[in-house]
Amino acid sequence: MSVEYKHEQIIEAHKIYMRLVGEGSLPRAEVKSYTREEQIEELVNQFAREDDAAIIMAGDMLYLVPIATTSPFHMNNELIKKLYLPNGATNLDIYLMYVSIIILLGEFYNSYQSQEPTRGFINMEEWLAAVNTRFESLKQIDEENLKKIEEEQEYNWTKILEKWMAIDDVKEKAKRQTGNTNSRISFLNMVKSFLEKQDMVKDIGNNEIELTEKTKVIIQRYYMDYEYNRGLLDFMYQYEKGEV
Structure with a gap:
């Protein structure tokens, strides 16, 4: 069953993901919607999967991590x-x-x-x-x-x-x-x-x-x-x- 996302959720998820792309990591306190709204979390994770990457939460931080050499974030x-x-x-x-x-x-x-x-x-x-x-x-x-x-x-x-x-x-x-x-x-x-x-x-x-x-x-x-x-x-x- 496909999930329908609200326009605001898509925009918010995209903002979080683009910040992760630019900075590599973010304090969890600055992206509370990711940890509180399941649909936003799933959207951000989907964006990462499209780039052969993953979002991991460790301590108080959120990280964008490449998981394949095909990822644009992979360091050659x-x-x-x-x-x-x-x-x-x-x-x-x-x-x-x-x-x-x-x-x-x-x-x-x-x-x-x-x-x-x-x-x-x-x-x-x-x-x-x-x-x-x-x-x-x-x-x-x-x-x-x-x-x-x-x-x-x-x-x-x-x-x-x-x-x-x-x-x-x-x-x-x-x-x-x-x-x-x-x-x-x-x-x-x-x-x-x-x-x-x-x-x-x-x-x-x-x-x-x-x-x-x-x-x-x-x-x-x-x-x-x-x-x-x-x-x-x-x-x-x-x-x-x-x-x-």
């Missing part, structure tokens, strides 16, 4: 490199960033075995140790099997692994030139900055970060869905160091 690789990565960055830097994020979130969700976070915060050294552990596990997979996995997932794990391991060379050069020996930490700090700007994590001081409500909702609704992660979570966490 070139834009990420332009806005968030240093000059000369390649797509490989983005893939390494994504893997680092997978591992970070896995630390909060007990290797993705839970629907709710199992910890309140993490410090940067713990995140670094977790990334190192996962890549050490990856190194133990024989080349033939890794190639098969890459074909199945369309994800170049070999190059990503080489990229992370090569940071050791960068670290030594940096040590000789500037005394900076924290290249991997520097990379994770860059990823952290990206996540902060996307309102995904919050710096709580003492070199520690926590997840935002926005991130928690996205993980619960989408991130653990096989359709979205293409089995990457299973792959990243099926091996423990020394048990390949």
Whole structure:
């Protein structure tokens, strides 16, 4: 049965949606009609679905989130490199960033075995140790099997692994030139900055970060869905160091 909407409801829903398009998020207090009128909420959600996006409510905020690469709000690789990565960055830097994020979130969700976070915060050294552990596990997979996995997932794990391991060379050069020996930490700090700007994590001081409500909702609704992660979570966490 089709639903008939009043003219005023359509106008109000369109206004809310266009504000979300322009700003990305809105305080719930400023869009009370969305939370109080079911038909306006449905209209705004319909507008979002037409753009391959979704409206999520997290804490006191309303967010417009792309859920497919076909969405006009999807941030492509070139834009990420332009806005968030240093000059000369390649797509490989983005893939390494994504893997680092997978591992970070896995630390909060007990290797993705839970629907709710199992910890309140993490410090940067713990995140670094977790990334190192996962890549050490990856190194133990024989080349033939890794190639098969890459074909199945369309994800170049070999190059990503080489990229992370090569940071050791960068670290030594940096040590000789500037005394900076924290290249991997520097990379994770860059990823952290990206996540902060996307309102995904919050710096709580003492070199520690926590997840935002926005991130928690996205993980619960989408991130653990096989359709979205293409089995990457299973792959990243099926091996423990020394048990390949």
